Each structure stands twice: as structure tokens, then as C-alpha cells.
Amino acid sequence: MLKKRIIPCLDVDRGRVVKGVNFVDLIDAGDPVEQAKIYNSEGADELCFLDITASSDDRETLFEVVKKTAENCFIPLTVGGGVRTIDDISRLLHHGADKVSINTAAVENIDLVAKAAKKYGSSTIVIAVDAKKNGDKSWNIFTHGGRKPTDIDALEYCIEVANLGAGEILLTSMDRDGTKIGFDNELLSTVSSSIDIPVIASGGVGKLAHFAEGVLEGGASALLAASIFHFGEYSIKDVKTYLAEQNIAVRI
Amino acid sequence: MTIAVINYDQGNLFSIINALKFFNFDFIVTNKKTEIQNCSQILIPGVGAYDKTIKSLERLNLLEVIKKEAYNKKKIVGICVGMQILSDSGNEGEWTEGLGLIKGQVERLPTTEGLKIPNINWQKLKYNDQTSTYNSEMVYFLHSYFMRTEDKNIVSYINYGELKVPAIVKYMNVWGIQFHPEKSGKIGLAILKEILEK
Numbered sequence: 117m118l119k120k121r122i123i124p125c126l127d128v129d130r131g132r133v134v135k136g137v138n139f140v141d142l143i144d145a146g147d148p149v150e151q152a153k154i155y156n157s158e159g160a161d162e163l164c165f166l167d168i169t170a171s172s173d174d175r176e177t178l179f180e181v182v183k184k185t186a187e188n189c190f191i192p193l194t195v196g197g198g199v200r201t202i203d204d205i206s207r208l209l210h211h212g213a214d215k216v217s218i219n220t221a222a223v224e225n226i227d228l229v230a231k232a233a234k235k236y237g238s239s240t241i242v243i244a245v246d247a248k249k250n251g252d253k254s255w256n257i258f259t260h261g262g263r264k265p266t267d268i269d270a271l272e273y274c275i276e277v278a279n280l281g282a283g284e285i286l287l288t289s290m291d292r293d294g295t296k297i298g299f300d301n302e303l304l305s306t307v308s309s310s311i312d313i314p315v316i317a318s319g320g321v322g323k324l325a326h327f328a329e330g331v332l333e334g335g336a337s338a339l340l341a342a343s344i345f346h347f348g349e350y351s352i353k354d355v356k357t358y359l360a361e362q363n364i365a366v367r368i
Numbered sequence: 369m370t371i372a373v374i375n376y377d378q379g380n381l382f383s384i385i386n387a388l389k390f391f392n393f394d395f396i397v398t399n400k401k402t403e404i405q406n407c408s409q410i411l412i413p414g415v416g417a418y419d420k421t422i423k424s425l426e427r428l429n430l431l432e433v434i435k436k437e438a439y440n441k442k443k444i445v446g447i448c449v450g451m452q453i454l455s456d457s458g459n460e461g462e463w464t465e466g467l468g469l470i471k472g473q474v475e476r477l478p479t480t481e482g483l484k485i486p487n488i489n490w491q492k493l494k495y496n497d498q499t500s501t502y503n504s505e506m507v508y509f510l511h512s513y514f515m516r517t518e519d520k521n522i523v524s525y526i527n528y529g530e531l532k533v534p535a536i537v538k539y540m541n542v543w544g545i546q547f548h549p550e551k552s553g554k555i556g557l558a559i560l561k562e563i564l565e566k
Contacts, residue, residue, distance in 0.1 A: 118489050119506070156553075161490055161508075187386055192508060192551050209415075212382040214510075214551060236380075237416045237449070239486040239510045283486050283512075314484040337484055367490040367506050 117365040120331050121161035121338035122355055123194075123316065124345045126151060129168050131177030149184045155345070156189040158352040161367055163189060164217075164286075164340060167197030168261070179211045186212025196244055196286075205232055209240070217242040217286055220259040222277060223266065233281025242316075243282040245270060247303055248290040255303055262290050271306055278311040285311070286340065288318040294343070296322025304334030316340050324350060324358040331364050371395040371564065372407035374434075374450075376424040380415040384447065387550040391561050399428045409564070410437060414449030418474055418513065419461035421449050431467065438469050444542045445563055451537065451544030452515055460513050469542045472517030480529035486512040487528060490552075493535050495524040502559055507535070507552035514546065536563075 127134045132146040152163050163185070167178045175198060182195055195208050196217025205216045216236075222229050222243050232241045246262045247255040247270035255270035274285050287307055289300035299317045308315040314337035317330040321341045330336045344350055356366045371388065375381060375397045388395050395411070398404060412434070414421060425431050438444050446454045455466045458474035466474070477485050488510050495503040502524070509526065514533045523536040536559075537544040549560035 118483070118491070121488075121490070183382075186382060190387070190390075190551060190553050190557060192510070192548070209380045210382060212386070214380075214383065214548075234417070234420075238512055239488060240380075240415060284488060312479065312485050314486070314488055337488070 118337075119161075119365045119367045120336070120359065121316075122159075122327075122352055122359075122366065123162045123164050123338055123340040124155045124160050124352065125164040125166055125318075125340050125342045127166050127168050127342065128178060128181060128197075130174045131181050134168065148181050149188060152185045152189050152193075155352060156191055159356060159368065160191065160352050161338070162192040162194060164194045164196070166217075167195065169198065172198075179207060182208060182213050183211040186214075194242055196242070202228070202231060202235060205236060205241075209236065215240050215242050215283070217244045219244040219246065219261075223257065223259050223268065223273075226276070226280065229277050229280040229282055233283070238281045238283040238313075241282055242284045242286050243274075243277045244286040244288065245274060246288050246290050247300075249300070249303070253302065253306060255306075258290060262293075270303070271310060274307045274311055278313045282313060284314045284316060284338075286316045286318055289320055292320025293318075295320050296343075298322065298326040299330040299334055299336070301329055301333035304330060304336050308335035308337070314338060324355060327355055327359055328362045328364060331359070332362075369394060369409070370407045372404045372410045373397045374404070374410065374412045374425075374430065375399045376421065376428060376430070381413055383548070383550040384411070384413045387557060387560060390557065393564065399430060401429065401433050404430070404433055405437065407442075409443035409445065410434060411564075412444070412446040412450030412453070414447050414451065414453075416449055417461045418449060418452055418458035418466070419464040421453050422458075422464045422466060425453075435467055435469065438467075438542055441541050443566075444469065446542075446544045447550075448511060448546065448548060451546050452513060454537070454542055454544045455515050455517065458513065470515070470517060470521055470537055470539045470544060472515045472521065472537075474513050474515050476513055477511075477528060477533070478531065480531075483529055486510060487533075491526040491547075493524045493526065496522060500524070502555065505555045507547045507549065507556050507559070509535075509547045510551075511546060515544070
């Protein structure tokens with residue numbers, strides 16, 4: 117059985133981690149490089165940086181952070197947030213990102229997905245989708261960090277970007293994000309059963325059982341979480357040990 | 369002993385260079401014929417599609433140089449798509465002739481019940497020589513295509529459904545690594561180091 121990937125996600129603002137990790141032995145809790153190193157040594161399968169820097173002038177610091185992290189962590193690094201052009205993707209890759217996640221720009225300009233996949237290969241391009249339920253088995257996507265609604269159907273959109281060459285879907289449930297009541301497994305299974313590319317579950321995880329549900333009910337290939345790791349409630353190891361006990365294959 | 373890391377304007381060189389620095393390997397990043405000829409081994413990194421990679425190398429007039437150095441028994445190491453283009457041909461994008469250094473064809477992973485494409489997974493290596501230090505170790509794969517080649521060229525492989533997907537291939541002085549050793553933690557780095565030092 118293929119191993120399910122556990123991916124901790126760090127929110128980075130002007131080069132500093134915002135929702136930081138309260139590791140006891142961390143000298144500088146706001147330093148993304150230090151936090152990434154710890155996740156790396158704890159056995160994270162990948163790392164994800166989400167840049168939430170508002171001003172484009174301040175974004176330059178992100179590149180340095182990506183570079184320093186990539187120099188210190190020999191595991192895959194996905195970077196997203198504010199990626200709008202082929203040039204943005206190129207710069208992130210040249211600073212050591214292995215995959216780039218695109219959200220709003222892909223919705224506004226769907227050609228970008230095909231162009232990016234053609235240029236850098238499908239496996240480099242992650243499409244991040246923020247979805248909110250609007251009826252029975254129906255979800256719409258939001259852009260601009262979940263602030264702007266659209267009338268685009270989430271499932272149709274995921275199928276379309278998969279056909280255009282996206283390598284993975286990072287699927288966040290806006291209904292569940294921050295609630296700690298578990299992933300929206302109905303959303304996950306609806307999407308993951310309709311496309312061949314991997315789906316990364318995101319939004320809502322609050323306890324260990326939720327990780328298992330994301331796999332068993334949601335059919336996710338990978339599980340992304342932020343706050344559950346940040347506040348030291350559970351370590352990557354705790355999650356993996358728990359999943360292994362539930363007979364879900366993980367890399368330990 | 370200097371390694372020529374081929375810079376063909378398409379691959380992402382950051383990670384592989386970072387790994388070489390980590391081990392203090394002596395290397396240069398180049399696309400110049402004479403520099404490549406003066407190095408003791410050639411490393412072809414890879415991110416991107418088969419056809420685009422071959423076309424980039426063609427444009428830089430490097431296909432013949434690499435082939436010639438391989439025939440001269442210089443060690444060639446290809447990673448990911450850099451490994452795939454060592455084969456005779458590939459059908460990613462347009463059907464394209466490869467370097468032809470390892471007998472085989474590169475094809476898309478077959479659609480398989482319960483498996484996703486791209487194959488983005490940490491997977492267990494199975495060595496044909498089961499006494500290998502790295503047998504059963506896990507490394508990071510990220511690919512949609514694979515090299516179909518004869519068993520005698522396969523050093524190690526992974527299972528993708530029923531299919532044996534080559535992880536490390538070797539023919540004489542030519543090595544190919546399908547996974548990302550530079551992104552597979554300590555094990556990946558150790559495997560890369562060993563191959564470069566062989």
C-alpha cells in the first residue's frame with residue numbers, strides 16, 4: 117500500500133512564521149528555517165510554505181527564506197501564496213522550491229495551469245482550491261485567500277485543472293478550516309474519486325482520528341495540517357504512529 | 369575529480385547543487401562542450417518533460433558530446449527526467465529519440481485502479497541484489513513516466529501495482545536514478561554519494 121504523506125504547513129509573513137510552532141527547544145520561534153528543520157527531523161514527508169505577505173515589496177524576503185530552508189532540508193518543499201505568473205514560479209524554483217502552489221491566478225487565468233505544467237512538468241504544479249459547500253454534494257470555489265466568492269463549481273474546476281496538467285490538488289474546505297472538527301471528507305471523496313491526480317486534504321483537522329478519516333473516508337493521498345502541529349498538540353511522529361496503528365501506511 | 373552538472377536552462381538545479389555542496393563534491397555547472405569533456409563525470413539533473421529536455425540539449429549541441437563521453441567510458445549519472453532521456457525514446461509530449469545509452473523506452477505510467485498519476489510517493493526500494501545496504505529503504509518519487517527496460521539494466525525498482533518501475537538503472541558506466549535522491553533525506557543523499565563515488 118502506498119504511504120500517505122503528512123505535510124506540515126507554515127504561514128509565512130514577511131519572512132517570519134505567523135502561526136508559529138511552540139517548540140520548547142526553539143531559539144527563534146518566528147524563524148521558518150528553524151521550524152522546517154524540526155519538522156524535517158521529526159519525519160515530515162514534505163513541507164509547505166504559504167506566503168501571506170500582503171505587500172509585494174515585502175515578498176522578496178520569501179525567496180531568501182525558501183532558499184535557506186531548501187539548503188537545510190533535504191525533503192520536498194512546496195511554496196504557495198501570491199503566485200501569479202510563470203516568472204513567479206520560475207523564481208521560486210530557482211530558490212529551491214520543488215513544487216509551486218497556485219490558487220487565485222489559476223482561477224483568473226486558467227491557461228496558466230497548462231503553461232506552467234508544460235514548462236515545469238505536471239509534478240511541479242500544485243493547484244490550491246478553497247471550496248465552500250453550497251448545497252448537497254456541491255461546493256463553490258473562493259479566491260483571494262477565501263475572501264472572494266465565485267460561482268465556479270469545485271469539482272468541475274478540479275477536473276478541468278487536472279486535465280490541463282496540474283500535478284496535485286491541495287483541497288481546503290473553508291467550512292472546516294480552523295474548526296478542528298475534521299476534514300470535509302465528503303468534499304475530499306467527491307473530488308479524489310473523480311480525478312487521477314493526488315488530492316491533499318486540508319482544513320479542519322483537530323485530533324488524530326481526523327487524519328485517518330481523511331484517508332479512509334476522504335480518499336486523500338496526503339494530509340496537510342497547520343495549527344495541530346504548531347501548538348505542539350501533536351507531533352508528526354504522533355500522527356504517523358497513530359495512522360500506522362490504524363493500518364494506514366506511512367513512512368516511519 | 370570534477371563533476372559536470374549539465375545546465376540546460378530547464379531543469380531546476382538548486383536541489384542537486386545543494387546536495388553536491390553538502391558533500392563537498394568538486395563540480396561545475398556548465399553547458400560548454402570543452403568543460404564537459406574536461407570533467408571526470410557528467411550529471412544530468414531533471415525537472416520537466418522528455419521532449420523538452422532533449423530539445424534543449426539539442427539546441428545546446430550537447431547530445432553528441434554526452435554520447436561520446438559515455439562511449440569513452442566516462443561516468444554519466446541522470447536523475448529523474450535526466451535518467452529517462454538516457455533511454456532510446458520517450459513519448460512524453462512529442463515522441464522523441466533519446467540518448468540511447470540504456471536500452472529502453474519511456475512511457476506514461478499505466479492507469480491503475482487505486483493509484484494516482486503523477487506518482488508522488490515515498491516508496492520502498494527493492495534491489496535485485498537483496499544484500500544491498502539500501503534494500504527496503506524509502507525514497508521520494510515524483511513522476512508520471514517510467515523507463516521500460518530489460519531486467520539486467522535494473523539495479524533497484526519499486527512496485528506500481530503489478531508493474532516493476534525502475535528506480536536505479538545501470539548499463540556499464542551509465543547510471544540513471546528515477547527518484548529524487550536530493551529530496552529523500554539522509555538515505556537519498558547516501559545513495560547519490562555512493563553512485564558518484566563509484
